[in-house]
Amino acid sequence: MSGRTARRRVTMAEVARAAGVSVMTVSYAYGQPGRVSDEARAKVREAAERLGYPGPHPGARSLRSGRTGNLGVVLGEHLTYAFDDPQATRFLSGVAQVCADHGMALTLVPVTGSPSDVDRVTEAAVDAFVVWTTADDDPVIDAISATGLPAVVHGGPRRDGLSFVAADDRAAATAVGREVFAGARRPGVLSFPLDRARLSGVTFGAPLDDAAPAGSGTLPPGGIDPDASTFRVTRRRLRGYRDAWAETGGDWSQVRVAVCSVNSAREAETLAAELLTGPYACDAIAAMGDELALGVLRAATRLGLAVPGDLTLSGWDDSDAAAPAGLTTVAQSLRDQGARCARTALGVLAPAERDTEVAWHLISRESTRRP
Amino acid sequence: MSGRTARRRVTMAEVARAAGVSVMTVSYAYGQPGRVSDEARAKVREAAERLGYPGPHPGARSLRSGRTGNLGVVLGEHLTYAFDDPQATRFLSGVAQVCADHGMALTLVPVTGSPSDVDRVTEAAVDAFVVWTTADDDPVIDAISATGLPAVVHGGPRRDGLSFVAADDRAAATAVGREVFAGARRPGVLSFPLDRARLSGVTFGAPLDDAAPAGSGTLPPGGIDPDASTFRVTRRRLRGYRDAWAETGGDWSQVRVAVCSVNSAREAETLAAELLTGPYACDAIAAMGDELALGVLRAATRLGLAVPGDLTLSGWDDSDAAAPAGLTTVAQSLRDQGARCARTALGVLAPAERDTEVAWHLISRESTRRP
DNA sequence: TGACATGTGTGTAACGATACACAAATCGGC
């Protein structure tokens, strides 16, 4: 047997009749309990209990009042990313904390990378949006704009009308790049995806004069132009790494760049194996995430390379595994940033603080102590 | 400057007028695009774009249609638990996958442990609920029942009218208990909370005859009665451990029981230090979670105890850290269970499969190989 | 005692959409 009997919903009017009060009294009893006398409230609760009234219909309430009690969260990635990626999870933990504090539910909008994501956004019954890093040309951003609801974007892109929260990724990348590239001869970068196509592979910053390998994987030939990445975070970190290498007198065309399609140690390990072998084997790698750096570490171990002896290495985000691994990294509190985004979206943060650049700091560890 | 101008919402009727079609045509153009001609749909989309119509109002839609497009998830814990606890996160990853597949949003109901949680549940605009383990006497369960919406409870409690998904925790605990207690003389258990009070501390299964310590922490004196725990999972695992120890001819009163208030390695480490010292120091500990077991491992290391030489140890859930640590554990796929719960709640799983006992298996590793 | 604030109850009029039933136009088959 299946199928629950479609128990007809009890209505507020029925409760009112049973309690011997007006409909508005019932409404107030739920929505603004202080507005009615204790006596009336008790009558209402009793009648509701007796009739099995589950409380005001949320749809009707939101239609009339214009509020839903939901904060919408949109990820630039597939929805499961929320629970699969440690950084996203930390960020959302901060968002969740603020939601709980304000009695707001947290609604994760089911984006999957398909064109219908736009509809999922406009269908979302929420009072405000928080957006986790996405590409400049993601149509989801325009859909969010179109709703006219308050929205805060974390990481990028920037848009008129949407608040924006991010660290100065370029400056941070320069700082960590300086450290990892110091004394290096063959620098490498392990990058997040460049754009929504999420192509992966290994190539050089720019084409070399000699007969260097053109590039592996699905990456197009012709090198990596940092400015062409449509993910703001990726773009600015690439620029920062480029700046740091330039400070040593180096040229971007000498830098080998591996691009991951996802933020996973497994893929990083495969790409790192390529970065670490052959005539252009890197002796310094700056990775955009600790997960990626840990993949590099595994590849290095397998190849018998010592860190920092044969290879210096840096990550990003100071995840739990970074300290035990002695990994130099850029620290920023994604939990705090999530909380800040949520508060801004809910309008509890002063307007002056709306467009925010958040703090970061460099943590130097063993992995960049070149002997 | 702050304060977005409260841009009045464009209505479907206005779009209809601008497009030169009826309101119903607009409604169909959004809700059932196949129902209208390509031509009409184009006119509607154009007019909508021109007027800045963001699509049908979700509240109005749900009021009329009775559907929200949201799956509600309720945690027995504070909302942030969703992103802080690795097991909960895995479970939710499975839920999220199914939501994405069906274009449903995932709404986390903001429970915090306060009495108003009940209101949060009845206010939730969702089509169905998935509930993560909570206590038998949690009023939230009754509130969910009262909504009359489909609901699936994972782990417990069981309730008429609500679907139920869980592993046979008692059998699994017996199996792993057999392994960890084999050859032991002073067994210990590291338990999840017993009830909503979440008291923590160390005591014995039952009061000993001699002058054994009465119990530390905030636990009441008098030992731990497995049957009295209101968390189904805790209750059944305690029973299973008791059964396993009884099979060796042992008595429950000999078993030292430490109870954690949360699922964290840190607290486990503190309690384990107590279990592992003094005249009743344990030589075998069954922990209800891998996190807890890792805490025990840390405490043992600090005390200079070898595992499995001086102490055998088991965990639960086969988390990522279990294999590297050589930890014997009970494996079950929480991700699959999350997916199954979501599918059942959404009604895409055959009715016959509604009340489900999920698979588990024992993974024996180094930590229980008593020399 | 008058003036005014406060507390409590009520009726009416939306909020913005979709289910449903019906009608007109079009199509295919024989």
Next chain:
DNA sequence: GCCGATTTGTGTATCGTTACACACATGTCA
């Protein structure tokens, strides 16, 4: 050339609630 099926468009009647304005009783203060 006729009939039934299909496609496409429309009007009406709600869905269940809350904002708002008003009415009345009671309390407070000069």
